[in-house]
Amino acid sequence: MASGFLVLISFFTRIPIGNKIEYNEESFKKALSLYSLMGVIIGIILFIVAIIGSLFRFDYVMGLLLTMCYTIVTGGLHFDGAADTCDGLFSGRTGDRIFEIMSDSHVGAFGVLCLIFVVLSQFVLFSNIGIFACFIMPIVGRTSVIVSSWNKKYAKKSKGMGTVFIESINTEVLIIxxxxxxxxxxxxxxxILMIIASVVTLISAYLISNWIEKKIGGMTGDTCGFITEICQIIFMFSVILLQELI
Incomplete structure (x- = not known):
């Protein structure tokens, strides 16, 4: 499981862990129980950057630093998936044509709008949430992917890394x-605030994944990236809203 967890980090982040990590499907499957733990590592990095950013006079400096840090640490991997998902799902096409659009290396209008929305939202929300919410945010994002993939099948006919990921999410992995x-x-x-915001986010993840399933018959690697980014925004927005209400 330890080696599988290192594979997860090497695949889903740009955190340097050495060049001797080899992919093993069985270890990868077992390590999915620790997928949210990868968010803990990212969260610690964001937490440290948030503390540094809080030393500056303007909150937007912290927002900029955190947005840049998150993009660098993740390598923009989920941005790509979010853009491809929006291009496909909002194209007005059906069936295999959606997958063709999602697999196209070119970014369409909906993809560009999605990227603008995600990056701008992160910048604004990072500028207005506390350092502990910055820590929890990537953990919620990765847990949301697990929730959205639970009890789902891989939507594409062709098999790949996304197939192994999505179809290995069982109830045990979900609970852990x-x-x-x-x-x-x-x-x-x-x-209490963090738990409530997390629950709202996880429910949103499940509902969004059900909508995606109705559109394309399941989940893909791209839709997992979409879920990650959208749910992190939902979490941060929920935290800010709850702070005003409580």
Whole structure:
């Protein structure tokens, strides 16, 4: 599981872990129980950057630093998936044509709009949330992917890494990842607020994945990237909204 977890980090982040990590499908499957733990590592990095950013006079400096940091650490991997998903799902096409659009290396109008929305939202929301919400945000994002992939099948006819990921999310993997998120929320200040915002986000992830399933018959690697980015925005927005209400 440890080697599989390192494979997860090497695939889904740009965190340097050495060149001797080899992909093993069985280890990869086992490590999916720790998928949210990868969000903990990203969250710690964002937490440190948030502390540094909070030393500056303007909140937007922190927002810019965090947006840049998140993009660098993840390599923009989920941005690409989010853009491809929007191009395909909002194209007005059906069937295999949607997958053809999603697989196209060119970014369409909906993809560009999606990228603008995601990056701008991150910048604004990062500028207005606390350092502990910055820590929880990537954990919620990765747990959302697990929730959205649970009880789903891989939508494309061709098999790939996304097939292994999506079709390996069983109830045990789901519970362990949610447990990791819950523990992380409990050990920080404003735990009730974080838990409520996390629950809202996970419910949103499940509902969005059901909508995607109706459109294309399941989930893909691109739609997982879309879920990650959208749900992180939902979480940060929920935190800000709850802070005003509570």
């Amino acid at each position: 990842n949610i447990l990791i998120l819950t523990i992380c929320c409990i050990i920080i200040p404003n735990k």
